[in-house]
Amino acid sequence: MVAYALGCLLILGALWLLAITTGWGLPYLFLVQGLDWLKVNPLEGIVVAVVLFLLGLLLVIQPRESTDRAYRTSAKGGEVRISQDALQEIIARSAMVLPGVLQVQSSLRERETGLQIMVSCQFEQGVIIPQTSEELQAQVKTDVELYTGIIVTEVKVLVRRLEKSRPARVR
Numbered sequence: 178m179v180a181y182a183l184g185c186l187l188i189l190g191a192l193w194l195l196a197i198t199t200g201w202g203l204p205y206l207f208l209v210q211g212l213d214w215l216k217v218n219p220l221e222g223i224v225v226a227v228v229l230f231l232l233g234l235l236l237v238i239q240p241r242e243s244t245d246r247a248y249r250t251s252a253k254g255g256e257v258r259i260s261q262d263a264l265q266e267i268i269a270r271s272a273m274v275l276p277g278v279l280q281v282q283s284s285l286r287e288r289e290t291g292l293q294i295m296v297s298c299q300f301e302q303g304v305i306i307p308q309t310s311e312e313l314q315a316q317v318k319t320d321v322e323l324y325t326g327i328i329v330t331e332v333k334v335l336v337r338r339l340e341k342s343r344p345a346r347v348r
Contacts, residue, residue, distance in 0.1 A: 259325050269281045269282075271319075271321070272316065274316070275309065275316060276304075278300060278301075279301055281297070290328070291327070292321070296314075296333065300336055300339050301339070301340060310334045310336070314334060
C-alpha cells in the first residue's frame with residue numbers, strides 16, 4: 178500500500194514537472210499561492226498538516242492481510258495450522274505417484290462442511306481419463322485427510338492437456 182501511495186505521488190510529481198517544463202505556469206502558480214495562503218493562515222495550515230500526517234500514518238500502519246492462507250486442524254495438545262503451500266505440496270505429491278499423471282496444480286476452497294480441492298493436471302497420452310481421475314480423487318482425498326486431519330468434501334479434477342510419453346533414452 179505504501180508503494181502504491183508513493184507511486185501515485187511520484188506520478189503526480191512527474192506530471193507536475195512536465196507541466197512546468199513545457200511552459201504551463203499554472204501548477205507553479207497554484208503551489209506558490211497555496212504556500213502563501215498557508216503562511217497567512219497558520220491555523221488552517223496546522224489542520225492541513227495534521228490531516229496529511231494522519232493519512233500518512235494510516236497508509237504506513239494499516240494492518241496487513243496475510244496472503245498465506247492457513248487451515249486449522251485439531252490436535253490433542255492444541256491447534257495445528259497448515260499453510261496453503263503445504264497442502265498444495267501434499268496434493269501434488271499424492272497425485273504424482275499415480276501412473277500417467279505428469280503435472281499437477283491445485284487450488285483450495287474452505288466450505289462449512291470441509292475442504293474443496295480443485296486439481297488441474299496434465300495426463301500422459303493413452304491413460305484412461307475417467308479411471309485415472311477417480312484414482313486421483315481418491316488418492317488426494319485419502320492423503321490430505323490422513324496427513325492433515327482436515328476433512329475433504331470434494332476433489333474436482335480438470336484435465337488441462339494430454340502429453341505424449343517420452344521414451345527413456347539409454348546410452
